[in-house]
Amino acid sequence: MNQTIDKELQGLIKKDTDHWKEVLVRIIATIKCLAVYNLLFRGTKKLYENSNGNFLGILQMIAEFDPVMKQHFRRIENNETHIHYLRHKIQNELIEMLATECYVIWKILVIKQKLFLELVKQYIMCFLIPQKATRWESLVESVKAIITQIPQIKEALIQLSEVCEDGKVCRDAKSLIDGEFSSFEFILSLVIWETGFDKAIVEAKKIAETIDVEPEFPVKRVSYSDNDGDDLFRELQSLQKMLSKVVYEGARPWTSLEIMEFTKKMDIFPNVLLAYKILLTVPVTVASAERSYSKLKLLKNYLRSTMTQERLNGLAIISIENRFLSNVDYD
Structure with a gap:
């Protein structure tokens, strides 16, 4: 008899645990979606009210088709549970956890x-x-x-x-x-x-x-330590005469890289070749830093002026490193 009661109790505990796990999976998926697309979370704090925000709105939409969330919302409305994981504090905790997981995976x-x-x-x-x-x-x-x-x-x-x-x-x-x-x-x-x-x-x-390597030994050439401006000018004049008008005036003019490959193949314009190498290797932008500022502009707009620093950091990490979210283990 005791074994039967214990078994039944364990079954109820497992059923309740599975229910809350399924609820949290859907809530985390909603947070991930909003964070990745830089959308606002909150409006009013009550279910099925106008302007209650994207977070509750998406969960309400899910509840129309999903029995787990439908049962969860029914229990909330009937005051059968006071634990529902829909408040902003829970959002902040889950955002921080997801951001930490993304950072750990990246590291x-x-x-x-x-x-x-x-x-x-x-x-x-x-x-x-x-x-x-x-x-x-x-x-x-x-x-x-x-x-x-x-x-x-x-x-x-x-x-x-x-x-x-x-x-x-x-x-x-x-x-x-x-x-x-x-x-x-x-x-x-x-x-x-x-x-x-x-x-x-x-x-x-x-x-x-x-591995697509030419089986040839490199030919040693005289190194040019000083790039004389006069020599460079003369080489550019000779190169311009050697190149046909198609290079400049054709349907598709040559790019700098194509001209550099031409000078490399001809092997008679050392100063021009060096100048093109410098031109094509000097960085003109720092995209990674600019990307972070672009994300911050999307995240903290005038509608989110009261957002805390911790929440902003978490949303920024999730949005920037969103490709790592698929590797986050909910268990």
């Missing part, structure tokens, strides 16, 4: 990206730094990990440079892509540890083809 992602980049750097530096004679055998073993996974490592670095929001990590990844992982010398230096030079050349060419 973990950045740490993983940094660890991966450091691991790649360590493997590369294994043979770039002079080693003692007693360590040559272990050095060869450490380099094998790169030889067998060069395409995968390069692809991972490309993705890292595109998605990472840490500027230093992006620059380091891009540097490795354009430097070591685009150099035939680097690939050859990896392979030559295990084979002779002739076999290494053949094997390095095969690996180079898999």
